[in-house]
Amino acid sequence: MTTxxxxxxxxxxxxxxxxxxxxxxxxxxxxxxxxESNLSNLPKSLLRQKSAELPEIxxxxxxxxxxxxxxxxxxxxxxxxxxxxxxxxxxxxTTEAASKIPGFANSHPLSTTEGMxxxxxxxxxxxxxxxxxxxxxxxxxxxxxxSHGELTGMLMIRAFHESKGNPRKKVIIPDSAHGTxxxxxxxxxxxxxxxxxxxEGILTADAVREVMDEEVAALMVTNPNTLGIFExxxxxxxxxxxxxxxxxxxxxxNLNALLGIVxxxxxxxxxxxxxxxxxFSTPHGGGGPGAGPVGxxxxxxxxxxxxxxxxxxxxxxxxxxxxxxxxxxxxxxGNFGMLVRAYxxxxxxxxxxxxRISEMAVLNANYIRKNLEGTYHLPYSKPVLHECVFSDKLQxxxxxxxxxxxxRLMDYGFHPPTIYFPLxxxxxxMIEPTESEPKASLDQFxxxxxxxxxxxxxxxxxxxxxxxxxxRGRLDEVKAARELKLRWTT
Amino acid sequence: MRYIPHTxxxxxxxxKIIGLRSVAELFSSIPDSLLQEKPLKLPPALDEMTLLxxxxxxxxxxxxxxxxxxxxxxxxxxxxxxxxxxxxVRRSExxxxxxxxxxxxxxxxxxxxxxxxxxxxxxxxxxxxxxxxYDGSTALAEACLMALRIGKNRKTILLPSSLHPEYTQxxxxxxxxxxxxxxxxxxxxxxxxxxxxxxxxxNDDLAACVIPYPNFFGVVEDVREVVQKVQQAGxxxxxxxxxPLSLGLFESPGALGADIVCGEGQSLGIPPSFGGPFVGLxxxxxxxxxxMPGRICGMTSDNKGRRGFVLTLSTREQHIRRxxxxxxxxxxxALCATQMTVYLSMLGKEGLKKLxxxxxxxxxxxxxxxxxxxGVTLSFPKATTxxxxxxxxxxxxxxxxxxxxxxxxxxxxxxxxxxHELENSLLVNVTxxxxxxxxxxxxxxxxxxxxx
Numbered sequence: 001m002t003t004x005x006x007x008x009x010x011x012x013x014x015x016x017x018x019x020x021x022x023x024x025x026x027x028x029x030x031x032x033x034x035x036e037s038n039l040s041n042l043p044k045s046l047l048r049q050k051s052a053e054l055p056e057i058x059x060x061x062x063x064x065x066x067x068x069x070x071x072x073x074x075x076x077x078x079x080x081x082x083x084x085x086x087x088x089x090x091x092x093x094t095t096e097a098a099s100k101i102p103g104f105a106n107s108h109p110l111s112t113t114e115g116m117x118x119x120x121x122x123x124x125x126x127x128x129x130x131x132x133x134x135x136x137x138x139x140x141x142x143x144x145x146x147s148h149g150e151l152t153g154m155l156m157i158r159a160f161h162e163s164k165g166n167p168r169k170k171v172i173i174p175d176s177a178h179g180t181x182x183x184x185x186x187x188x189x190x191x192x193x194x195x196x197x198x199x200e201g202i203l204t205a206d207a208v209r210e211v212m213d214e215e216v217a218a219l220m221v222t223n224p225n226t227l228g229i230f231e232x233x234x235x236x237x238x239x240x241x242x243x244x245x246x247x248x249x250x251x252x253x254n255l256n257a258l259l260g261i262v263x264x265x266x267x268x269x270x271x272x273x274x275x276x277x278x279x280f281s282t283p284h285g286g287g288g289p290g291a292g293p294v295g296x297x298x299x300x301x302x303x304x305x306x307x308x309x310x311x312x313x314x315x316x317x318x319x320x321x322x323x324x325x326x327x328x329x330x331x332x333x334g335n336f337g338m339l340v341r342a343y344x345x346x347x348x349x350x351x352x353x354x355x356r357i358s359e360m361a362v363l364n365a366n367y368i369r370k371n372l373e374g375t376y377h378l379p380y381s382k383p384v385l386h387e388c389v390f391s392d393k394l395q396x397x398x399x400x401x402x403x404x405x406x407x408r409l410m411d412y413g414f415h416p417p418t419i420y421f422p423l424x425x426x427x428x429x430m431i432e433p434t435e436s437e438p439k440a441s442l443d444q445f446x447x448x449x450x451x452x453x454x455x456x457x458x459x460x461x462x463x464x465x466x467x468x469x470x471x472r473g474r475l476d477e478v479k480a481a482r483e484l485k486l487r488w489t490t
Numbered sequence: 491m492r493y494i495p496h497t498x499x500x501x502x503x504x505x506k507i508i509g510l511r512s513v514a515e516l517f518s519s520i521p522d523s524l525l526q527e528k529p530l531k532l533p534p535a536l537d538e539m540t541l542l543x544x545x546x547x548x549x550x551x552x553x554x555x556x557x558x559x560x561x562x563x564x565x566x567x568x569x570x571x572x573x574x575x576x577x578x579v580r581r582s583e584x585x586x587x588x589x590x591x592x593x594x595x596x597x598x599x600x601x602x603x604x605x606x607x608x609x610x611x612x613x614x615x616x617x618x619x620x621x622x623x624y625d626g627s628t629a630l631a632e633a634c635l636m637a638l639r640i641g642k643n644r645k646t647i648l649l650p651s652s653l654h655p656e657y658t659q660x661x662x663x664x665x666x667x668x669x670x671x672x673x674x675x676x677x678x679x680x681x682x683x684x685x686x687x688x689x690x691x692x693n694d695d696l697a698a699c700v701i702p703y704p705n706f707f708g709v710v711e712d713v714r715e716v717v718q719k720v721q722q723a724g725x726x727x728x729x730x731x732x733x734p735l736s737l738g739l740f741e742s743p744g745a746l747g748a749d750i751v752c753g754e755g756q757s758l759g760i761p762p763s764f765g766g767p768f769v770g771l772x773x774x775x776x777x778x779x780x781x782m783p784g785r786i787c788g789m790t791s792d793n794k795g796r797r798g799f800v801l802t803l804s805t806r807e808q809h810i811r812r813x814x815x816x817x818x819x820x821x822x823x824a825l826c827a828t829q830m831t832v833y834l835s836m837l838g839k840e841g842l843k844k845l846x847x848x849x850x851x852x853x854x855x856x857x858x859x860x861x862x863x864x865g866v867t868l869s870f871p872k873a874t875t876x877x878x879x880x881x882x883x884x885x886x887x888x889x890x891x892x893x894x895x896x897x898x899x900x901x902x903x904x905x906x907x908x909x910h911e912l913e914n915s916l917l918v919n920v921t922x923x924x925x926x927x928x929x930x931x932x933x934x935x936x937x938x939x940x941x942x
């Protein structure tokens with residue numbers, strides 16, 4: 001078998017500003033067609049003195065520029081992208097077509113309620129689907145990304161405790177959590193208590209019990225956790241937290257393992273965010289946009305962000321304010337274009353299809369894990385769901401670290417896994433293949449990983465100096481941070 | 491299922507290698523009591539044709555009017571988007587990678603971000619920009635948080651009521667848990683900044699004053715005095731720009747003395763899409779760089795000395811600093827930032843000026859035409875505006891809007907939803923998509939509606 005990595009004709013492309021030629025334009029403008037007012041009637045103090053130095057180029061220049069730049073990117077549509085915790089699955093083209101339907105794309109958020117019935121219906125139904133999938137009672141679709149969902153959820157939790165007379169002071173977060181969890185809790189002015197996972201890589205009810213008191217507002221947990229392991233004590237953990245009046249927040253980043261398998265609401269979770277750009281396949285776009293709807297249990301309903309969509313006799317209305325609501329978390333109606341895509345995705349899969357997603361995602365992760373076990377060190381032996389985490393412990397003997405392995409993978413034609421996360425695994429390689437990958441592509445990836453492990457023994461230099469076939473070699477990050485160049489200047 | 495490639499034989503073969511007998515055994519680590527036995531209660535799967543037909547029907551229920559017959563603005567602007575923009579942005583190589591964590595195979599995305607940062611700095615007249623925020627409203631909330639960090643013990647944030655009302659609401663929500671003091675200032679008789687209202691707050695508790703530019707009523711004004719007073723009191727000035735096209739004509743926030751500039755990039759090449767996804771813009775003076783939220787791209791070189799780009803200064807960010815990060819933001823709006831970058835590249839230095847002038851010309855024409863209708867006046871007759879203005883009507887703006895819709899027009903936005911003092915007031919936006927004929931027939935329709 002061979003791996004897909006090779007070299008191709010990737011073209012050098014300077015910055016557009018460096019290609020600017022005075023007098024060129026890439027835009028065609030209509031005439032004003034109206035009797036013109038005199039610009040000199042405007043107060044001189046208001047007029048722009050120094051023009052914005054945008055590039056002057058033709059449309060041909062522009063198209064070539066962005067096509068050449070695009071060719072310098074690896075992407076999911078080109079192949080396996082096993083970035084753990086990011087759920088880089090295939091993004092169906094139908095969902096793009098749906099988002100382009102003019103009635104959606106041209107609809108204005110400040111139109112009359114009568115002029116947005118279709119949009120409100122779609123969002124309302126998506127809220128219901130997500131509630132059904134997660135076992136939560138209500139869902140809000142307004143947050144723009146996962147971390148924005150976390151903030152929204154934590155603000156609701158704070159409002160809940162305030163309504164009981166004490167906002168409380170602390171939030172418990174396991175050491176394996178995403179960095180956004182503590183950062184979101186901090187914006188809500190909570191002190192973060194870091195909770196270590198046990199030797200098996202999971203939380204125990206006893207560990208939670210030990211730090212749980214009546215000043216703890218919530219426990220933030222990720223399930224399955226960032227090692228890909230299901231938190232099997234979740235029921236008991238939720239009980240411990242609830243007993244002291246706390247709430248359980250679940251980071252839904254890894255929901256791709258549980259569609260139709262587990263409804264986390266039934267496990268006792270009070271607040272859960274979804275990453276539509278992960279589980280529900282809205283494209284990652286080079287770093288966004290995402291969407292981070294939040295599901296809640298009934299006791300948190302009074303605190304939902306505004307506006308709320310109310311269905312009455314088949315018509316949709318908006319409730320603009322509500323007494324105890326946390327208020328508005330974003331202007332308008334969330335990242336609506338991403339909601340259209342996720343809705344389309346759910347409707348195309350249907351209930352059986354959604355379950356199939358999780359089954360095959362888990363199958364693929366376990367297949368990789370089984371095949372690489374022994375070749376790479378597996379720090380935790382517990383069974384995993386949708387992703388698996390290895391470390392560089394065995395390769396360290398040859399003075400090779402995770403970063404080198406990641407870079408060498410590029411030469412074999414793969415995007416590397418997530419590296420150095422979760423923080424509890426030194427030199428972590430976090431692999432999430434997703435359900436989109438056929439066995440053949442997993443086999444190629446496994447072969448590449450095994451070949452690299454062999455190279456670590458036989459020809460370590462080639463790994464340490466990788467990548468060799470990419471458009472650029474290793475980039476100097478120290479220089480980037482020291483000699484700051486954050487914009488083009490003449 | 492066309493998106494899942496596994497055949498039954500492959501599944502069996504893979505299970506065998508793993509050492510399991512069935513797919514169900516893959517989930518044996520989950521307590522039985524949590525495993526679902528019944529399928530989810532969701533509508534059945536649809537084929538592509540049926541699904542798109544269903545979605546088209548749902549979209550029709552919006553009764554979205556042609557863009558040329560709409561005069562809706564209010565922070566979301568209808569502008570023409572050249573064909574090349576959509577074609578380029580939807581390329582798989584921009585659409586389907588994630589954050590450029592591995593720069594060697596992500597130079598395309600990284601260079602686009604660098605060019606985006608450059609353009610945001612140029613537009614705003616500022617020194618540094620980040621790689622984008624979620625949208626204008628959350629960018630403003632982050633700017634206020636940044637001002638509180640820089641101001642240390644200073645707690646007062648001034649928000650004029652001429653700021654986009656939903657931006658004000660978002661800022662209140664996100665800053666809720668801080669012991670800050672958000673003060674809303676009234677707007678002046680001419681819909682602008684009420685400079686006299688500042689005086690009570692020019693003390694050492696002042697963290698920042700926000701200046702909407704143009705403001706929610708479309709008003710552009712000389713705010714140099716406000717900037718000076720706030721800065722003399724030791725506070726920061728945050729400009730908030732919801733229609734950046736105006737900066738092709740009007741002075742840049744940087745030239746007016748801004749410390750931080752945030753805003754919304756939607757008007758530069760991104761469709762209204764019911765309010766999102768858009769792109770939050772965020773720029774600042776270089777001395778405040780390390781307090782900025784979000785990702786930042788920087789230029790460097792590779793091991794062979796060739797120019798390249800990486801994400802940099804990440805020690806400010808949540809994945810490293812966790813609860814001490816400058817923000818909790820991770821995923822931003824990269825693809826929308828790409829879209830804005832492509833759009834501005836095509837528009838170019840001269841295009842930006844010409845398009846801004848064209849918007850102003852059309853809006854001035856509409857302003858005069860509409861204000862000449864019997865019973866209709868301008869709410870702020872002396873104010874300079876860009877492509878948006880407020881009309882005072884002889885009756886309820888809501889009922890007028892309803893009647894206009896039956897005549898095929900989205901006539902604007904009724905302001906009494908947010909401003910009880912602005913009853914019967916209509917916010918009208920005019921862009922290059924509204925030709926003279928559209929404006930004339932809109933004026934005729936409004937006249938008829940008011941006479942009926």
